[in-house]
Amino acid sequence: MTITRFAPSPTGHIHVGNLRTALFNHLIARKHGGTFILRLDDTDQERSKQEYVDGIKRDLEWLGLTWDREERQSLRLERYRAEAEALKASGRLYEVFETPTELDLKRKKQLNMGKPPVYDRTGLNLSDADKERLRAEGRQGYWRFRLDLERIEWNDGILGDISIDAASVSDPVLIRADGQVLYTFASSVDDTDMGVTHIVRGSDHVTNTATQIQIIQALGGTPPSFAHHSLLTGAKGEELSKRIGALSLKDLREAGVAPEALISLMARLGSGQPVELSSLDELAEAFDLSQFGASPTKFDAEDLWPLTRERNQALPLDAVRDRIVALGVPADKVERFWRVASQNITVLDDLGPWWEIFSKGAEPDIAPEDADFIAQAMTLLPPPPYDEATWSEFTAKVKEATGRKGKGLFMPLRKALTGQAHGPDMSDVMPLLEVVKARG
Structure with missing residues (x-):
């Protein structure tokens, strides 16, 4: 059975970049009669707010992107702790103590020597006595995942065959010094437990995917099929990140954009397929990840108005x-x-x-x-x-x-x-x- 998920952090409003991820995963689930999970990444208790949870749901419902299950990571903390203890016991999760300043100095030194700026695994060589001494100095330990230093390979649904040398990637931090579980780990546990079969997300997550494949394998799971869509730019190719606040779904809805216009544009943008006013069912039936390319995709909000006009006049x-x-x-x-x-x-x-x-x-x-x-x-x-x-x-x-x-x-x-x-x-x-x- 096909199971996909959308995992936003309720720390702000959904914008068009988030929507692309949500829509692609939703269309895959609907095309194959599968399950679409809304999974709220709310482990950051300081920044996560109920008003944003409500806003995310309101935006998705406005677009017709209904979900079959809702999960909240804040309710799964004990599960993450249990899996963390298992990884510690197996030697895949190890404690480190470097400060951000120390790590920055290490990276600069490696770059000056012509080496990749990856973590040097000093923490692996610390004895119990070393750790006690560092704690006595007032340092707090945090936890990294020990990658197997081999090539990590997968066939990406959009990018094709991907191969990343784990030796060129730092062992990822999975648990902060204050005990907060980071997304890379929580997401891997969730994807494993929930049987997620397909994940579509932005191309800025390719390195995260490489590390998560090993984490999922260490958890005893089978990595899902991954696909990484291109990132959006402005109409002239400019970075969209600086304007992203003005492109929230909330603002587009309040400006009068029709939901059908937004999903019709976002489902076809960058695919080479013609953008036509379509229903979700029609979009799901025709959806094909192989139609999308890796190049940055231009998004012009002005393209929403002819589609909105067509929908409203009909x-x-x-x-x-x-x-x-x-x-x-x-x-x-x-x-x-x-x-x-x-x-x-x-x-x-x-x-x-x-x-x-x-x-x-x-x-x-x-x-x-x-x-x-x-x-x-x-x-x-x-x-x-x-x-x-x-x-x-x-x-x-x-x-x-x-x-x-x-x-x-x-x-x-x-x-x-x-x-x-x-x-x-x-x-x-x-x-x-x-x-x-x-x-x-």
Whole structure:
């Protein structure tokens, strides 16, 4: 059975980079009828907050990325301790005492000697007496995983065959001096215990994957299939990290981006497949990791708006009826209003300004050279209410009285009545107009 997971840290809001990871894992699970786990990496009790847990769930639910199981790492601390003790007993987890300053000096010395800046395993040679002496000096020990110094290889679902020499990688720290279990270890225990079969994550985790493969093997588990998607850049290839706060799902949702637009773009971005407005089921059926490349992928938030417009303009009336009624649109005009306004919106919040125009009148947009023409034309327009024939009857009278025709006739009148150069057909607009400010 296919089991995937999304493991965010509840220390902030999900952004588009996180979403890509969540979406890929979700689509794999759904395509194969498997299980998608939401696993909250909340072992950092100082930074993890319930408001972010709630926000993560709200964002995923908004997108339709429902999960089959929820796990919290903070509830599994005893499990991590038990596995840590087993690794200590087997000699795979060993205690070290170097300070960050000492480690930095070691790295600089190695680089100056032309050697890779990896941990020199001094901790492996410490006797019990050495450790007691270091503790007496006020140092606190922390724990590293002893890698087997061999090549770590796997067939990556996106990057292809990967081979990393463990000798070029430092033994990873798995437990901090304060006892906090770090993600590399907690995740390995979880993936093993939960039977995770497929993991998709960013290409910045490739080295982590190499070490986690050995950790999972040391735990007696079978490493899952890994795939590493490319990292996102801005539209011009710039780093996205500096703008990532503005690209949180929360902010995109509040800006009016349609959830279908976001998942449709993120599921195809960088794959070479055309980006089309699609449902999650359609995206899952067609999802194929082999379509994606390793090169950085450009993300432009502006690409979300045409898809959002397409989705919103296709919504049935029942999906927006409550929103329209809340604007104050009379019951007998709701259907007409949606038919008229729907094809002239991008986000649903655009409906409000259209009802403002129809119900309270628009500020006329009258060019100086058209002032006399509009003043004359407005004497030929009766007061509301209007019907479907009003526009043609009105413009025919104005044409006869002024001699104007074509664009010179219709455009100034549209701008005078709606304040807009473009919009719905005026024959449909007139029955909705309750106030016309241009009449004076």
